[in-house]
Amino acid sequence: MIVRSPATSPMGRLQAVWDDKRLRYPLVAVIFALMAIAPHVLGPYATVILTNALLYVVLCLGLNIVVGYAGLLDLGYAAFFAVGAYTIGIVHHVLGLDFWLTLPLAVLAAAAAGIIIGSPTLRLRSDYLAIVTLGFGEIVRLSARNLQITGGASGISGIEQPWLFGWHISSPLDFYYVFCVLAVFAVIASLRLADSRLGRAWLYVRHDEDAAEAMGIDRVKVKLAAYVTGAIFGAIGGAFFAVNLSAISPESFSFRQSVLVLMAVVLGGMGKIPGVILGAFIVILGPELLRDLGDMRLLVFAVGLLLIMLFRPSGIWPRSR
Amino acid sequence: MIWTILTQQLINGIVLGSFYALVALGYTMVFGVVKLLNFAHGELYMVGGFAGFLVLSVISGTVGMGWPAVAISMLLAMIGVGFLGVIIERVAYAPMLAAPRLSILITALAVSLVLQNGALALTRGQYVPFGAALGFGGLNLGPIFISNNQMILVGTAALLMVGLELFVSRTQYGRAMRAVSVDKDMCALMGINVNRVIAVTFFLGSGLAAAAGTMAGAYYGSLWYFMGFLIGLKAFTAAVIGGIGSIPGAMLGGLILGLLESFGTLVPGVGSAWKDVFSFSVLILVLVFKPTGLLGKSEQERM
Numbered sequence: 283m284i285v286r287s288p289a290t291s292p293m294g295r296l297q298a299v300w301d302d303k304r305l306r307y308p309l310v311a312v313i314f315a316l317m318a319i320a321p322h323v324l325g326p327y328a329t330v331i332l333t334n335a336l337l338y339v340v341l342c343l344g345l346n347i348v349v350g351y352a353g354l355l356d357l358g359y360a361a362f363f364a365v366g367a368y369t370i371g372i373v374h375h376v377l378g379l380d381f382w383l384t385l386p387l388a389v390l391a392a393a394a395a396g397i398i399i400g401s402p403t404l405r406l407r408s409d410y411l412a413i414v415t416l417g418f419g420e421i422v423r424l425s426a427r428n429l430q431i432t433g434g435a436s437g438i439s440g441i442e443q444p445w446l447f448g449w450h451i452s453s454p455l456d457f458y459y460v461f462c463v464l465a466v467f468a469v470i471a472s473l474r475l476a477d478s479r480l481g482r483a484w485l486y487v488r489h490d491e492d493a494a495e496a497m498g499i500d501r502v503k504v505k506l507a508a509y510v511t512g513a514i515f516g517a518i519g520g521a522f523f524a525v526n527l528s529a530i531s532p533e534s535f536s537f538r539q540s541v542l543v544l545m546a547v548v549l550g551g552m553g554k555i556p557g558v559i560l561g562a563f564i565v566i567l568g569p570e571l572l573r574d575l576g577d578m579r580l581l582v583f584a585v586g587l588l589l590i591m592l593f594r595p596s597g598i599w600p601r602s603r
Numbered sequence: 604m605i606w607t608i609l610t611q612q613l614i615n616g617i618v619l620g621s622f623y624a625l626v627a628l629g630y631t632m633v634f635g636v637v638k639l640l641n642f643a644h645g646e647l648y649m650v651g652g653f654a655g656f657l658v659l660s661v662i663s664g665t666v667g668m669g670w671p672a673v674a675i676s677m678l679l680a681m682i683g684v685g686f687l688g689v690i691i692e693r694v695a696y697a698p699m700l701a702a703p704r705l706s707i708l709i710t711a712l713a714v715s716l717v718l719q720n721g722a723l724a725l726t727r728g729q730y731v732p733f734g735a736a737l738g739f740g741g742l743n744l745g746p747i748f749i750s751n752n753q754m755i756l757v758g759t760a761a762l763l764m765v766g767l768e769l770f771v772s773r774t775q776y777g778r779a780m781r782a783v784s785v786d787k788d789m790c791a792l793m794g795i796n797v798n799r800v801i802a803v804t805f806f807l808g809s810g811l812a813a814a815a816g817t818m819a820g821a822y823y824g825s826l827w828y829f830m831g832f833l834i835g836l837k838a839f840t841a842a843v844i845g846g847i848g849s850i851p852g853a854m855l856g857g858l859i860l861g862l863l864e865s866f867g868t869l870v871p872g873v874g875s876a877w878k879d880v881f882s883f884s885v886l887i888l889v890l891v892f893k894p895t896g897l898l899g900k901s902e903q904e905r906m
Contacts, residue, residue: 355708402891408704409640410890413839417883420836428876537832541716548709577724584716591710592698 293598300556321458329458331570333526336461337519338562342546343468343555344515349544350553351481352508353488354404355412358419359543362513364426364535365392366520371438371530372431381444385521392517395422396510404505419540426532437531441524457526464522465559468515472555475511484508538580545587551597560599607746612865618753618822620861621760625815626838627845627853628767629688629808635784635848636804637700642711643691644812645835646718647684649828651813652820653722654680656733668736670755677759677817681810688809689802697798715835722828730827733820756818763814764854767807771850776803784848833879840886846899855897860885 299305321329341363348356369388373379379387403414426432433439443452451460475481483504486494495501524530542565550561569579590597626648633641658676659668666672695714699707741750771777779800783790791797815834820826841860845852860882867881889896 353705406894417886421880421883424880581720581724584720588713591713595706
């Protein structure tokens with residue numbers, strides 16, 4: 283299954299280490315250890331940035347299911363992120379339901395939104411899905427902006443932070459560890475999905491839709507499953523994003539947010555979990571390193587995205603399949 | 604009273620619809636010929652606006668800032684942005700045409716982000732005043748007022764569209780364009796220079812977007828790096844309403860969307876805050892119930 287890429291480039295060597303089963307588990311242990319001590323070594327500012335990067339890992343892995351596994355372009359991923367965040371904001375904060383009971387509602391709301399948008403458009407050409415998701419993203423953001431219940435342009439603030447068995451998840455450090463757990467769950471879910479029957483169906487549909495259908499795969503149903511799964515990842519990310527910041531506003535869910543998540547997935551390498559994680563870290567840590575560039579930051583990323591597509595369409599992490 | 608408002612909205616709708624139609628034409632032409640959804644098309648409208656502004660600020664010393672100056676700026680912007688469209692096609696899309704559809708869509712998105720953020724970096728995110736002085740004269744038909752600017756704008760848009768229609772239906776390149784949109788490989792076998800036809804298509808489509816951008820800058824009075832995003836989405840909606848791939852469809856779709864929007868704001872509960880939600884809902888509904896649009900041909904292609 284695994285074809286070892288020539289270990290010439292630094293990334294290639296890194297991947298060779300990763301692909302070696304004997305080295306992989308110690309490496310994973312080292313990564314876990316680093317994750318555990320990082321905030322204590324790097325200080326509070328870095329902890330907040332890393333928490334944000336871990337949130338992006340969850341979002342990017344979710345979008346990766348849509349873009350990388352099923353090969354569909356979603357340009358409105360922030361909409362599902364918003365659905366998760368606003369469900370928490372409205373049901374948990376305004377109506378007062380417990381956070382852990384609201385979380386399944388957020389997931390259900392995102393899945394419902396995914397089905398409503400996906401089921402009519404997934405039958406059409408994939409270009410249409412791209413533009414419809416773009417329109418849907420704007421519909422969600424503008425609705426959040428115009429409705430009373432979502433708090434209009436200023437959004438919802440003062441969202442209560444959750445309790446877990448007597449532990450009040452409230453400090454930035456608490457949230458760092460919560461997002462560590464979420465990211466690990468997202469990685470495990472992505473790995474399990476890729477190896478599942480559904481994951482193989484996605485692979486098949488991505489490579490040859492007609493052949494897949496001839497083999498008895500229901501193309502629309504399989505794509506819808508990818509779209510809804512991605513939506514659920516986004517909603518979970520959004521729910522924890524809402525309690526972490528304790529304030530949400532429509533501008534957190536703009537087209538720019540969708541684009542950043544997509545950039546991370548494409549830069550790192552569509553369909554490859556280590557690549558996508560790397561992409562998430564690049565997109566979040568990059569601006570911190572490029573702070574001096576100001577308005578040029580996104581331009582740098584955009585040019586990077588274009589160069590990646592033209593010269594290395596499989597992303598930074600080399601392909602192993 | 605109610606008739607005055609309705610007629611006034613009709614005029615606003617036609618003005619808005621002209622912009623949508625001009626941009627939608629580029630979408631539809633490119634889609635017809637290379638089957639590519641050119642995400643960067645809305646940004647070409649924005650770049651066209653800025654290009655027109657640059658030309659205007661250079662020539663305003665000698666020819667003033669009225670409509671003649673705007674017309675010269677528009678023509679030069681059309682040519683410049685037309686070539687930019689050709690360059691984008693050559694550099695970014697041509698190597699991708701054989702790649703999976705996802706790759707080319709992301710490439711198109713990347714091009715659009717480069718243009719958008721390039722403009723952001725150059726203007727620092729500020730609105731730029733266009734600086735044309737167009738006057739306030741107009742026609743008073745009883746209670747209804749039609750400004751000269753609106754008439755010139757709609758007239759210019761109509762002229763460009765008639766020109767395009769004549770080009771596509773009467774000239775050799777137009778015939779080649781229609782042929783390439785049917786079967787590219789067969790055209791190549793018949794000795795048509797397909798690459799040149801694609802280049803001409805991108806040139807014309809981008810030029811029309813630039814014309815719309817310059818006119819919008821002159822009419823609304825300011826430019827912004829993000830102005831192409833919304834109109835790109837709206838123009839795509841217009842192209843889908845009319846039937847993507849169909850040139851008369853894009854004109855019709857643009858007009859319909861412009862009218863829907865300007866009358867939509869009169870519906871109680873819609874208002875201007877919900878205007879964009881309204882148009883995007885129209886897009887989704889059209890795609891659900893009539894994906895081929897009003898004048899489009901149904902095609903059995905799914906990729």
